Amino acid sequence: MWNYNSSNASRVAIIFKTWVLSVTVLLLLHGVVSAQEKNPLRQWTSSQGKKVQASLLSLEGRTVKLRLKNGRELTVQTDQLSEVDQKYLLSMEKAGRDFESKAMPEETRIELPVKVEGEDFEFKTEHYVFVSEAKVGKSFISESAKVFEATYQAVRMLPLGLNPRPPGGDVKFRARFMTSSSFQEEIANYITAGPNLRVAGVYLPKRKKIWVPYESIGAVKKGSQMTLKRTADTSTLIHEITHQMMHDWLVLTPMWFTEGMAEYIASVPYQNGRFEFKNSTRGLKERLKGKYQGLPLRMISPEDLSDPDDKAAWQGSMEDYLSAMLWVHYFVRMDRGGQGEAVASYLKLMGRAKTDTNLFIDEYNAAVKAFEVKREKFNREVDAYNQSGKTFQEEGRAYNARIKKYNQQVADGVAEGDRVKIGEKPVMLSRPKKLEVPEILKVNSGGGPIDVFAIANARARPALMSERDAEEMKEDVSAAFAAIGLEVSFAEPRE
Numbered sequence: 382m383w384n385y386n387s388s389n390a391s392r393v394a395i396i397f398k399t400w401v402l403s404v405t406v407l408l409l410l411h412g413v414v415s416a417q418e419k420n421p422l423r424q425w426t427s428s429q430g431k432k433v434q435a436s437l438l439s440l441e442g443r444t445v446k447l448r449l450k451n452g453r454e455l456t457v458q459t460d461q462l463s464e465v466d467q468k469y470l471l472s473m474e475k476a477g478r479d480f481e482s483k484a485m486p487e488e489t490r491i492e493l494p495v496k497v498e499g500e501d502f503e504f505k506t507e508h509y510v511f512v513s514e515a516k517v518g519k520s521f522i523s524e525s526a527k528v529f530e531a532t533y534q535a536v537r538m539l540p541l542g543l544n545p546r547p548p549g550g551d552v553k554f555r556a557r558f559m560t561s562s563s564f565q566e567e568i569a570n571y572i573t574a575g576p577n578l579r580v581a582g583v584y585l586p587k588r589k590k591i592w593v594p595y596e597s598i599g600a601v602k603k604g605s606q607m608t609l610k611r612t613a614d615t616s617t618l619i620h621e622i623t624h625q626m627m628h629d630w631l632v633l634t635p636m637w638f639t640e641g642m643a644e645y646i647a648s649v650p651y652q653n654g655r656f657e658f659k660n661s662t663r664g665l666k667e668r669l670k671g672k673y674q675g676l677p678l679r680m681i682s683p684e685d686l687s688d689p690d691d692k693a694a695w696q697g698s699m700e701d702y703l704s705a706m707l708w709v710h711y712f713v714r715m716d717r718g719g720q721g722e723a724v725a726s727y728l729k730l731m732g733r734a735k736t737d738t739n740l741f742i743d744e745y746n747a748a749v750k751a752f753e754v755k756r757e758k759f760n761r762e763v764d765a766y767n768q769s770g771k772t773f774q775e776e777g778r779a780y781n782a783r784i785k786k787y788n789q790q791v792a793d794g795v796a797e798g799d800r801v802k803i804g805e806k807p808v809m810l811s812r813p814k815k816l817e818v819p820e821i822l823k824v825n826s827g828g829g830p831i832d833v834f835a836i837a838n839a840r841a842r843p844a845l846m847s848e849r850d851a852e853e854m855k856e857d858v859s860a861a862f863a864a865i866g867l868e869v870s871f872a873e874p875r876e
Contacts, residue, residue, distance in 0.1 A: 420478055422434055422450060427463065428460070434449070444458060475843060476844060478844075487657075487658060488655055489534050489538045493654055495527055502517075506530055511558065512556070513557075514557070515595070527653065531651070532622040536623060541725045541728060542728045543630065557590055558595055568580055571583070581597045584621045616648070617647065620644060630728070642709050645661075666867075673703045680872070723847065730843070731838070735837050749822065766811075780803070783804065787800055855871055
C-alpha cells in the first residue's frame with residue numbers, strides 16, 4: 382500500500398494489469414490509405430519574431446526538428462521559439478505526436494531457408510530456441526521456424542514501437558513442439574477448452590514460451606519421422622507468436638489492444654515467410670468471412686478503450702476478439718493516414734507513463750528510506766526531550782524548595798556561609814525541531830496502491846482519441862470502414 386502517517390512510511394506497492402492467459406481456439410465445426418504528413422503545417426515564430434511555415438517532425442529533449450513547406454528540415458532549440466510554439470510542443474508531447482514516424486512496410490520477408498543449429502530435440506535459429514518432444518531433423522525445424530522468424534520480423538519492422546525482445550533477459554525466444562496428447566494434458570492445468578473447441582497453441586507469459594501441438598504447424602508422423610504439410614493454416618499460431626513478441630507490453634496494455642494486435646497480425650496475408658501488409662484490407666475481409674463469419678461487426682464504445690476495469694471489460698468471447706481486431710486495424714491502417722501513427726503514439730505515451738511512474742516509485746521509496754532515518758532520530762530526540770521534561774520538573778521543585786529555604790534563612794538571620802546552597806538553575810532540553818514530511822510523501826497521503834495500468838492508459842488515451850470526442854470518433858471509424866465496404870456499429874458504453 383502507498384501511504385504515510387506520522388509514525389510510519391511504507392514502501393510503494395505497484396498494481397499492473399493481471400495478464401489473463403491468452404489462448405486461441407479453432408472451431409472444429411465448420412486498400413491501403415496513402416501516407417500524409419503526420420502533423421499539420423503551421424506558422425512557427427522564433428523568440429526574435431521571425432516566422433516560418435513548417436510541420437513538427439520530432440521533439441527530443443530541447444531539440445525540435447521541423448519540416449519546412451519546401452521539404453527541407455530545420456532544427457531549433459525550444460528556447461528559441463515563441464511561448465505559443467512552446468505550448469504547442471507541450472500539447473503535441475501530451476498527445477504522443479512529438480516523434481518522427483516511419484512508413485508502414487508494404488511487406489516483410491525473411492531469408493530462406495531458415496538457418497538451424499542443433500540436433501534431435503533442441504535447435505536454435507537466429508531468434509529462437511526450439512525444443513521438440515519428438516526427435517526431428519534440421520529440415521523440419523527450418524520449415525517450422527519460418528512462421529516464428531517471419532512473425533518476429535513483421536512485428537519488429539512495423540513502425541509502432543513494439544520493439545520485440547526475448548523476455549526475462551533471455552538471448553532468444555523459446556518454443557516447444559508437443560504431441561497433441563501431452564499438449565492437452567499440460568494446458569489442462571491452465572485452461573479449460575469448451576465442447577467443439579480445440580486449442581491451437583498457447584503463449585504462457587510466466588513460462589515465457591509458446592507451446593504448440595505438432596498438428597498446429599501441419600506436422601504429421603510418418604513412420605518414425607515427423608514431416609510437415611505445407612498447406613497448414615498458421616494464422617492462430619501467428620496470433621500466439623505475436624503475444625510472445627509483445628511480452629513486455631502484456632501487463633500494461635488493455636486486452637482489446639493485446640488481442641487486437643495479435644488478431645491484426647494474424648489477419649495479414651502470410652505465405653512462406655512473407656507478410657503482405659499492402660494487402661491487409663483483403664486479409665481483414667478474408668478473416669471476417671472465415672473465423673468471424675456470421676458475427677455482426679460490433680465494436681466496443683470509444684469511451685471504453687482505456688477502461689481501467691480491464692478484467693470486467695474483457696470476456697474473451699468471439700465478439701470481443703472481433704471488436705479488438707477491428708479497432709486495431711482501424712488505428713494501424715486507417716487513422717492518421719494509415720501509417721500506424723495512432724498506435725505508435727499510444728505506445729510511446731504508455732511507455733513514458735510507465736517510466737515516469739517507476740521513477741516516481743524509486744524516488745518515493747528512496748524518500749521513505751531517508752525519512753525513516755530522520756523519523757527515528759526525531760523520535761529519539763522526542764524521547765530525550767520528554768525525559769528531560771520529567772527531570773526538569775523534579776529538579777525545578779527541588780530548586781524552588783532551596784530558594785524558599787534560602788529566603789527563609791535570610792529572614793531568620795542565618796549567616797551566609799551557613800545558608801543552603803541554591804545551585805544552578807535547572808535547564809530543560811530544547812524542543813526538537815519539527816519533522817518536515819517531504820512533498821513526495823504527501824502525494825496520495827490517504828493511502829492506496831499505485832495502479833500503473835490505469836495511469837498509463839489514462840495518459841495514453843489522447844493518442845487514440847486525437848482531440849475527438851466519442852461521437853466524432855464513431856463517425857470517423859464508420860466512414861473509414863464504409864470506404865472499404867464494411868458497415869460497423871458500436872456497443873453502448875459500459876457503466
